[in-house]
Amino acid sequence: MALADIRTGFRNEQAIAEALTRFSARFGPNFQTGQAIRAQHAHTTTYIPPQLPDGVLFVESADDVKAAVAICAALKVPLIPFGTGSSLEGQVNAPHGGISLDFSRMNRVLSVNAEDLDCTVEPGITREALNTYLRDTGLFFPIDPGANASIGGMASTRASGTNAVRYGTMKDNVLAVTAVTATGEEIRTATRARKSSAGYDLTALLVGSEGTLGVLTSVTLRLQGIPAVIAGGVCGFPTLTDACNAVIMTIQLGIPVARIELLNTLQVRACNAYSGLQLPEQPTLFLEFHGSAETVRLQSEEFGAIAAEYGGGTFNWTADAAERAKLWKARHDVYWAAKGLRPGFAVIATDVCVPISRLADCVSETEADIEAHGLIAPIVGHAGDGNFHVSLLLDDGSPADVEIAEAFITRLNARALAMDGTCTGEHGIGQGKQVFLPQELGGSVGLMRQVKQALDPDGILNPGKIFPTGWP
Numbered sequence: 061m062a063l064a065d066i067r068t069g070f071r072n073e074q075a076i077a078e079a080l081t082r083f084s085a086r087f088g089p090n091f092q093t094g095q096a097i098r099a100q101h102a103h104t105t106t107y108i109p110p111q112l113p114d115g116v117l118f119v120e121s122a123d124d125v126k127a128a129v130a131i132c133a134a135l136k137v138p139l140i141p142f143g144t145g146s147s148l149e150g151q152v153n154a155p156h157g158g159i160s161l162d163f164s165r166m167n168r169v170l171s172v173n174a175e176d177l178d179c180t181v182e183p184g185i186t187r188e189a190l191n192t193y194l195r196d197t198g199l200f201f202p203i204d205p206g207a208n209a210s211i212g213g214m215a216s217t218r219a220s221g222t223n224a225v226r227y228g229t230m231k232d233n234v235l236a237v238t239a240v241t242a243t244g245e246e247i248r249t250a251t252r253a254r255k256s257s258a259g260y261d262l263t264a265l266l267v268g269s270e271g272t273l274g275v276l277t278s279v280t281l282r283l284q285g286i287p288a289v290i291a292g293g294v295c296g297f298p299t300l301t302d303a304c305n306a307v308i309m310t311i312q313l314g315i316p317v318a319r320i321e322l323l324n325t326l327q328v329r330a331c332n333a334y335s336g337l338q339l340p341e342q343p344t345l346f347l348e349f350h351g352s353a354e355t356v357r358l359q360s361e362e363f364g365a366i367a368a369e370y371g372g373g374t375f376n377w378t379a380d381a382a383e384r385a386k387l388w389k390a391r392h393d394v395y396w397a398a399k400g401l402r403p404g405f406a407v408i409a410t411d412v413c414v415p416i417s418r419l420a421d422c423v424s425e426t427e428a429d430i431e432a433h434g435l436i437a438p439i440v441g442h443a444g445d446g447n448f449h450v451s452l453l454l455d456d457g458s459p460a461d462v463e464i465a466e467a468f469i470t471r472l473n474a475r476a477l478a479m480d481g482t483c484t485g486e487h488g489i490g491q492g493k494q495v496f497l498p499q500e501l502g503g504s505v506g507l508m509r510q511v512k513q514a515l516d517p518d519g520i521l522n523p524g525k526i527f528p529t530g531w532p
Contacts, residue, residue, distance in 0.1 A: 076137055093116075101152065136520060164184050169185065176252060180280045186211070187208060204221035231267050252280060270525050289350070291360060306345065429468065
């Protein structure tokens with residue numbers, strides 16, 4: 061199949077049929093082609109329609125990955141990496157068919173170097189499983205997107221989470237990866253050294269590439285010591301602007317908050333109903349501080365003074381693990397809480413990120429937009445780094461609803477870009493955000509396309525993601 065054929069979405073049925081035969085012969089029962097299993101691997105937690113692969117391979121080793129890529133490269137058949145299917149912009153869809161590589165069985169911890177605060181894992185391990193493994197070492201991995209995502213998927217989408225304000229995102233916490241290129245060769249991008257000036261930063265190139273430049277086979281991660289004391293609490297505010305301004309002041313004064321999450325009134329109402337909370341229905345901040353007993357107390361008191369300055373209520377905080385767990389479980393369940401506001405309807409979970417100084421403006425204008433157009437769309441945000449999410453409820457079977465939703469998302473992204481922000485703080489581009497990428501980066505997208513073409517000239521690695529089908 062010629063490169064032009066992949067660009068236009070042409071399916072070479074003969075090549076795909078041959079690929080299915082070769083995969084079955086090489087991998088036996090680890091390769092499956094049943095309708096149900098293929099549908100599960102086009103799962104997408106958004107309104108983007110699923111596009112099924114032709115087969116699913118459950119890889120168990122780097123050698124399996126190399127063999128799979130070699131077959132696909134020889135036949136020019138698409139290959140789509142799959143972690144847990146929790147991505148939000150259609151990253152696991154197979155728009156041209158092909159083979160889905162399921163990494164759920166490549167879930168081992170390969171090494172832990174406690175003295176160096178790092179570990180190396182296979183890409184299929186989930187963040188919760190990794191932290192369970194690390195618990196007895198006194199270390200933890202701090203990046204925590206709402207879903208129990210795989211480490212490979214988190215690296216591929218440059219994921220983030222509630223801890224980002226203190227610990228950064230995946231781009232800050234991946235030291236090195238091994239990856240199989242489009243030719244079937246496995247490469248290592250770096251060593252475990254904490255800094256290097258040795259050539260191009262290939263780690264940074266692959267982290268966030270959404271499987272379009274290489275297939276990850278291991279990830280080396282920075283770890284953190286488990287804090288002696290963890291305290292968390294909530295604080296309500298009269299308006300969203302007051303809450304955002306409290307966040308801005310907290311960050312500008314350098315208070316080392318670990319988490320500072322914003323929920324608007326509608327999202328608080330949803331969380332109360334879904335998670336059994338009893339919070340006043342008003343804009344609310346969830347916070348967490350890490351450190352010694354004394355530093356946590358001082359930081360909590362400092363934030364309480366800031367909150368009072370902006371009309372906030374009493375900042376009630378606790379170091380009780382059970383109470384904190386209930387609070388953050390509710391925060392991580394906001395997607396399901398939002399669905400409860402309109403049972404039977406789909407949710408578009410979309411995100412933007414702006415400079416922290418523009419957060420209040422962007423969130424307030426977005427809430428006004430939602431109200432003006434009669435939408436149901438609660439807002440939650442990683443307020444400490446200017447990143448917020450809107451969960452827009454709609455009937456995804458109604459073309460009119462979809463059109464209204466897409467118009468809102470267009471306005472939201474235009475608003476963030478006008479404030480020198482980004483169209484996505486952590487969800488990635490995938491299929492859903494492609495139209496906004498050139499608006500944000502202009503000619504840089506052309507350079508990205510050149511990188512893609514140089515590393516994957518036949519376009520077999522997760523085609524149709526980041527760039528439209530007809531790239532370049």
